[in-house]
Amino acid sequence: MGRVQLVNAVICSMLTYSFHVYKWPSSLLMEVAKAMRNFIWSGSFDQRKLCTVSWAKICKTKDEGGLSVRDPMKMNQAFLLHLTWQLLTSEEHWAHIGRTRFLHKGLPKAHYITSSVWPGMKKHVTIILEHAIWSVGNGKSINFWSDKWLESPIADQWGIPHTLLQPIRMMVSDCIEERNWIIPEYIWNRDAELAVKILKITLLVDDIPDKLIWKHAMDGNLTHKMAYDFMNGAGPNVSWAKLLWNSYIPPSRAFITWRVLHNKLPTDDNLRKRGCYIVSICCFCRAYFESTHHIMFECPVTFRLWDWLRKGTDQPLDCTNCSTLLLGRGGMGSKMVQQVLNSAIIHLIWAIWIERNQRCFHNKSQHMSSLFNTMLAEVQLSYRLSLANGASAMQDHKISQMFNIP
Ligand SMILES: [Zn+2]
Numbered sequence: 001m002g003r004v005q006l007v008n009a010v011i012c013s014m015l016t017y018s019f020h021v022y023k024w025p026s027s028l029l030m031e032v033a034k035a036m037r038n039f040i041w042s043g044s045f046d047q048r049k050l051c052t053v054s055w056a057k058i059c060k061t062k063d064e065g066g067l068s069v070r071d072p073m074k075m076n077q078a079f080l081l082h083l084t085w086q087l088l089t090s091e092e093h094w095a096h097i098g099r100t101r102f103l104h105k106g107l108p109k110a111h112y113i114t115s116s117v118w119p120g121m122k123k124h125v126t127i128i129l130e131h132a133i134w135s136v137g138n139g140k141s142i143n144f145w146s147d148k149w150l151e152s153p154i155a156d157q158w159g160i161p162h163t164l165l166q167p168i169r170m171m172v173s174d175c176i177e178e179r180n181w182i183i184p185e186y187i188w189n190r191d192a193e194l195a196v197k198i199l200k201i202t203l204l205v206d207d208i209p210d211k212l213i214w215k216h217a218m219d220g221n222l223t224h225k226m227a228y229d230f231m232n233g234a235g236p237n238v239s240w241a242k243l244l245w246n247s248y249i250p251p252s253r254a255f256i257t258w259r260v261l262h263n264k265l266p267t268d269d270n271l272r273k274r275g276c277y278i279v280s281i282c283c284f285c286r287a288y289f290e291s292t293h294h295i296m297f298e299c300p301v302t303f304r305l306w307d308w309l310r311k312g313t314d315q316p317l318d319c320t321n322c323s324t325l326l327l328g329r330g331g332m333g334s335k336m337v338q339q340v341l342n343s344a345i346i347h348l349i350w351a352i353w354i355e356r357n358q359r360c361f362h363n364k365s366q367h368m369s370s371l372f373n374t375m376l377a378e379v380q381l382s383y384r385l386s387l388a389n390g391a392s393a394m395q396d397h398k399i400s401q402m403f404n405i406p
Helices: 002-019 026-042 072-089 093-102 118-131 154-158 185-190 192-199 224-232 251-261 268-273 292-298 303-313 322-327 335-361 368-386 394-403
Strands: 132-135 211-214
Touching: 002 026, 002 072, 002 251, 026 072, 072 093, 072 118, 072 211, 072 224, 093 118, 118 132, 118 211, 185 192, 251 322, 251 335, 292 303, 292 322, 292 335, 303 335, 303 368, 303 394, 322 335, 335 368, 335 394, 368 394
Parallel strands: none
Antiparallel strands: 132 211
């Protein structure tokens, strides 16, 4: 997990400056993403690992089951979307020049323009106009027919082809006189409902410019974060995220459970799926072939750990799989009980995995009771650092005693 922090803090920050202004070639962005992916899994930019969680999943937020790694391609697009937003809305000098140079009637000019920044912004103008709406000020910047200042452009509501609108330049301000709406007769005749909708828009006394409003923001302004979230697309949240990523469990420990939840530990079953034909045997019981599910939840040797935890805490544990183990208790017990058990589960999964590697690659083994004691010490440390404390209820007594916590 340290590598994930490094990737987010160092590599992404280094790229940010250039991403703000220039569109990077897709091939180069894919190379950067590949190097980031390799570094997260192997610690080297060019060394690939076999059992890895997909890049798309890693780039999702932790609440959505990912690691919140920022995808360079999405970052570049998001920054350019934000720059385009500024081009369309800012009153700064550069934005005025940009609007005159790149836009015609509020849309990108059709002909090629020699510029190092415009190619990155051009396609984002349409995206912004689709997701923004004009707030009427003096009406001088809003095209009456083709701009979105009601729920949809009036030309679309009336089915007028945009090619017919080319020679017409009617602005909203043409329907305003001395801060009052003057709606043409033909609009009343054809669509009285539309005319009423227009009349309902309050006109301000002061002569202030029209403002473009980002529809998905409370204050109407598009920020960098919103632009990234918009480009990344929000997915459904996973129920286990809050149990996994929290202040009382070191991220390196939570990371192993996260891989188990995605079934991406390099156990023999997963290596076989990737084409490694190896002879497989569980290093704990030496009776079954190795799979993540077996070593974590089925193996008669490691199962003793879960049994000791269940009996020691007098709490039900559903060892069907990793998510039922984490979520199966369904919020039973006090906050302290939930946090201690959650911490114990994640530390035990980590301990099993480290022990498996010691046995497989270093020919060293510990007794299960030593692993259990290591877990108890780790949970105790977590508790002292940041777990919920306070007066323990009577039902928590058994847990307090087992983990030797006050
Ligand atoms: Zn086994």
